[in-house]
Amino acid sequence: MAEKRNHVVWMLEELPRLRASGLIPEETEKVLLDHYRAKLETFPAPQRIFAAVLAVLGIVMVAAGIVLFVNHNWDMLPKAARMGVSCIPLAIGAVLGYVTILKNKGQLWREAAAVFTATGSAVLTAMLSQIYHINGEMSDYIFLVLLLALPQLYIFDSFVLACLYVFFSFFLVGNGDAEAWRCGMVAAGFAPFLARHLGENAKFAVPCRYLTPAAALSALIGCAGSHYIVLPVLALCGIFIVAGMDLVGRGERLVRVPWLLPAFAVQMFILGAGSCEEDVFSFGSKFQSAQSLWVYWIFTAAVLLLFVFIFMRRRLSEERALNALFILLALIPFATDAPVMRIVCNIALGLGGIVCMRGGFVRRSFLLFNGGAVMLTVLTACRFFDSEIGVLYRSAGLILLGLGFIAANVVYMKKSGRA
Amino acid sequence: MGKGKRMLLVFYTLSLAAILLYPVSTVLKIEFPSEAPAEMKFRVRAFDPYDPLRGRYVRLDPLPNEVKVPEDMNFRYREKAFLVLERGRDGFARAVRLTKDRSEIGDGEIFVKVGRVFRKYDKKNKKTAVCRFDLPFRFFYLNELDAPEVERELANLSRPGRDGDFVLTVRFFKDGLFAVKSLEIQKGKK
Numbered sequence: 353m354a355e356k357r358n359h360v361v362w363m364l365e366e367l368p369r370l371r372a373s374g375l376i377p378e379e380t381e382k383v384l385l386d387h388y389r390a391k392l393e394t395f396p397a398p399q400r401i402f403a404a405v406l407a408v409l410g411i412v413m414v415a416a417g418i419v420l421f422v423n424h425n426w427d428m429l430p431k432a433a434r435m436g437v438s439c440i441p442l443a444i445g446a447v448l449g450y451v452t453i454l455k456n457k458g459q460l461w462r463e464a465a466a467v468f469t470a471t472g473s474a475v476l477t478a479m480l481s482q483i484y485h486i487n488g489e490m491s492d493y494i495f496l497v498l499l500l501a502l503p504q505l506y507i508f509d510s511f512v513l514a515c516l517y518v519f520f521s522f523f524l525v526g527n528g529d530a531e532a533w534r535c536g537m538v539a540a541g542f543a544p545f546l547a548r549h550l551g552e553n554a555k556f557a558v559p560c561r562y563l564t565p566a567a568a569l570s571a572l573i574g575c576a577g578s579h580y581i582v583l584p585v586l587a588l589c590g591i592f593i594v595a596g597m598d599l600v601g602r603g604e605r606l607v608r609v610p611w612l613l614p615a616f617a618v619q620m621f622i623l624g625a626g627s628c629e630e631d632v633f634s635f636g637s638k639f640q641s642a643q644s645l646w647v648y649w650i651f652t653a654a655v656l657l658l659f660v661f662i663f664m665r666r667r668l669s670e671e672r673a674l675n676a677l678f679i680l681l682a683l684i685p686f687a688t689d690a691p692v693m694r695i696v697c698n699i700a701l702g703l704g705g706i707v708c709m710r711g712g713f714v715r716r717s718f719l720l721f722n723g724g725a726v727m728l729t730v731l732t733a734c735r736f737f738d739s740e741i742g743v744l745y746r747s748a749g750l751i752l753l754g755l756g757f758i759a760a761n762v763v764y765m766k767k768s769g770r771a
Numbered sequence: 772m773g774k775g776k777r778m779l780l781v782f783y784t785l786s787l788a789a790i791l792l793y794p795v796s797t798v799l800k801i802e803f804p805s806e807a808p809a810e811m812k813f814r815v816r817a818f819d820p821y822d823p824l825r826g827r828y829v830r831l832d833p834l835p836n837e838v839k840v841p842e843d844m845n846f847r848y849r850e851k852a853f854l855v856l857e858r859g860r861d862g863f864a865r866a867v868r869l870t871k872d873r874s875e876i877g878d879g880e881i882f883v884k885v886g887r888v889f890r891k892y893d894k895k896n897k898k899t900a901v902c903r904f905d906l907p908f909r910f911f912y913l914n915e916l917d918a919p920e921v922e923r924e925l926a927n928l929s930r931p932g933r934d935g936d937f938v939l940t941v942r943f944f945k946d947g948l949f950a951v952k953s954l955e956i957q958k959g960k961k
Contacts, residue, residue, distance in 0.1 A: 427914045435798070446787055453779045473790040480794045484801055485951030487908045489886055496793065503786035507779055641847060 357395040363388050431483060438479035442472025452508065466510035470501035491530035494523045495538070502541045511556045514545055518567045525574035532647035535574020539651070542567055558608050565592065565614060575651035578644060580635045582622060583682040587655040589619040590675035594662050597671050600719065616723060619678065623704075624730045626697035628738065633685045633693045670711030670720060674704045701731040713764055721764055725757055801942075801950050808942040809881050810952065811856060811864040813906070815939045816925070828912040829921055829954065833939055837891065838866035840902045846888045854885045854904060856943070864941075869902055881943045883907060908941055911954045924956060934958060 364385065371381040422437060429437070445468030451457065452465040474497040481488065498520060505513050521538050524530050546567060549560040568588050576584045592615035599609045606612065626632040659679065663672055681696050705728035712721025732753050736746055813833040838854065846852065853876060855867040869888065876882050885904040913921065928935055940952040 442787075442790065449783050449787075450780075453776060453783060456776070469787070469790070476790070476794050480797060482912050484797070485908070485911060486797065486801075486949070487910050487951070489907065500786070500790050503782060503789070507783050507786065641850075 357392070360388050360392050360395070364392065434479070434483050438476050438483070439472075441468065441475045445469030445472040449504075449508070462508040463510050463512045466504040466508035466513040467516065469504045470497070470513055470516070473497060473500045489527075491524055491527040491534070494520060494527070495530065495534045498524065498538050499541070505542075505545055509555070511549075511559055514542070514556075514560075514563060517542060518563055518570060521567070521570040521574070525570050525577070530574065532575055532578070532644040535571065536647045536651060539567070539571035539575065561608070562610050565611060568592075571651065576648050579648040580633075580685070582626075582633055583679070584652045584655050585618065585622060586679050586682045587652070587659050589615040589622075590679055591615075591655070591659050591662055593619070594659070594672055594675055597669075597719075598662075598666060612719075616726070620726065620730045623678070623697050623701050623727075624734050626693055627701060627731065627734050628694070630691045630693055633682070635685070670707050671723075674707060678704075698731065698735075701727050701734075705731065709760060713760075713767070716767075718764075721760075725760070728753065728757070797948070800944055800948055804944050806945060808944045808950075809858065810862075810940055810942050811858050811881070812862045813864050813908075813939045813941060815937045815954070828910045829918055831909050831911055831939060831954075833906045833908060835864065835866045836906065837901050837903050838869050840869050840890070840900050842900045844869070844890075844900065844902070846890060846902065848889075850888050851884055851886050852888045852902075852904070853882045853947070854906075856881045856883065869904070882947055883943070883949060884947055908939065908949065908951050911939070911951060913954075921954075928956070 367376070367381050367384055367388075370376045371378060376384075426434065445465065448461065448465040448468050452461040477493065477496060480486065481493070498517060501513060501517055504510065505517060521535075521542075524538060525535050546560055546564055548554065549556045550564065551557065554560070572581070572584055572588065592611035596609045596612035596615065600606065600612070622632065656679070659675075663676060666672070678700060681693075681700055684693065684696060705724045705726075708720050708724025708727060710724070712718065712724060732750060735741060736750060738746075813835075815834065816832040850871075852869050852871050853873055854869055855876060857865045857867045858881075859865045869885075870876065873882075883906065885906055888902055888904045891901045891903045925937055928937065935956050935958040937954065938957045939954050941949050942952050943949045
């Protein structure tokens with residue numbers, strides 16, 4: 353918004369200069385000036401935004417003060433009055449909610465109604481526990497609050513509540529007492545919201561792209577954290593990389609696709625670590641319940657199906673094939689107990705690097721080319737610290753690879769006309 | 772009013788009803804119980820932490836926190852279970868047995884869900900079948916001026932030659948619901 357305002361201000365300053373230099377006639381200048389002045393008035397002035405921020409800060413401070421004042425006098429109030437006070441945030445939320453729906457209010461109202469209703473629900477449950485001294489597990493409380501927040505998320509289509517939902521889901525999955533099925537339910541409840549908003553013309557498409565990795569991480573920890581996590585991690589990385597490359601291929605800037613680099617970094621970390629240590633592909637704790645194992649497999653199957661769906665949407669390409677290969681190699685420990693994963697990871701990194709560099713070169717894709725270069729760098733770095741290979745051989749290999757990188761980059765730049 | 776708006780109103784009203792369901796049902800169960808709740812006492816150790824929003828509270832470590840279990844009963848890390856309680860003649864609670872299956876608890880038995888159950892191993896006898904657990908009533912909220920005083924009193928009581936106990940009285944309702952009634956000092960030699 354601010355950027356567009358700056359453009360209009362620049363235009364208004366530029367028009368008299370254009371007329372003075374004879375590039376546009378006076379009539380055109382007048383028409384354009386009227387047009388852009390009218391447009392400028394539609395943007396909120398920076399002073400108004402600053403005033404709004406100050407007003408919000410003031411309201412938050414007053415609310416915090418009231419909370420502490422009530423808190424200080426809390427014991428003097430009878431139980432019924434304490435319950436009544438505890439209901440106030442929910443009542444405010446309900447009023448906001450009904451007004452928003454009945455009067456067809458805009459997004460700001462929708463966000464306020466959703467957040468106030470969900471917060472009111474959380475406050476009421478917490479205060480009930482305090483007033484009646486009904487202690488309980490933190491995971492029970494967070495689960496209940498998240499579950500009750502879900503309808504508000506969909507009714508008001510609230511992005512702020514979605515962020516809060518994902519943020520607080522970490523309190524559930526990070527709490528060792530939470531059962532896996534609860535984490536699965538929380539993730540499953542949120543998935544349709546993301547699916548709806550990740551569409552091309554969705555209202556919150558880009559912000560939701562930023563929220564998706566956090567939601568995926570939360571679901572991953574909650575549903576698969578105690579089991580063989582490598583398989584769903586590689587599948588999720590595959591989804592993010594393939595979908596991210598599709599978006600970049602459609603002309604999206606990297607800053608609007610925040611999936612590619614983190615997913616690629618995680619993938620490289622797993623393959624790099626796997627090329628050094630066999631235990632990376634171990635099956636996790638054996639002391640888990642059958643229920644938690646079911647949740648793990650349902651989650652992993654859902655992630656794998658999503659990968660297949662995204663994989664099938666477009667033609668086969670290097671990044672698609674490699675990500676499918678990385679997921680398949682994570683299945684090897686199910687087939688054999690033999691210590692082969694170190695070798696497999698080394699081959700995968702080497703092969704992936706060469707295929708990506710070649711693909712980048714042929715398709716003139718700088719991103720793919722550099723992805724391949726990074727894969728080979730990871731492989732080289734891992735082998736550099738590998739004490740099982742002699743120093744002289746490592747030195748020779750590194751020099752050769754380094755020269756190869758430089759030569760490949762120079763050739764690529766010349767061919768693609770960037771040099 | 773359009774159909775979409777009407778649907779939204781219905782869903783929103785239903786969601787509000789769902790939000791109110793837990794608090795209202797809990798208050799009704801506590802204030803108007805269908806059966807008189809069973810009251811039991813627990814000896815507690817306590818210290819005084821701080822909650823920035825809700826003020827001070829006394830963090831409780833209630834006893835008993837151990838119970839004998841069958842030799843073949845094992846628990847996974849942080850597994851939850853149901854503890855069946857019995858009221859002793861002195862009014863204090865006694866842990867009777869631990870079960871993973873709620874259906875094994877008979878009608879009229881008092882039980883509570885306990886967390887972080889783990890089998891306690893004795894260095895000398897590794898087959899000692901005793902489980903340790905956390906009872907769920909671990910907080911007692913009180914006035915910010917009273918909490919440090921309670922903690923001071925507690926420190927006095929924990930010195931050698933103490934002549935009393937911190938006692939937590941808990942009311943147990945049907946279906947495992949409970950509410951802490953009071954926290955008081957019970958004078959007299961143990």
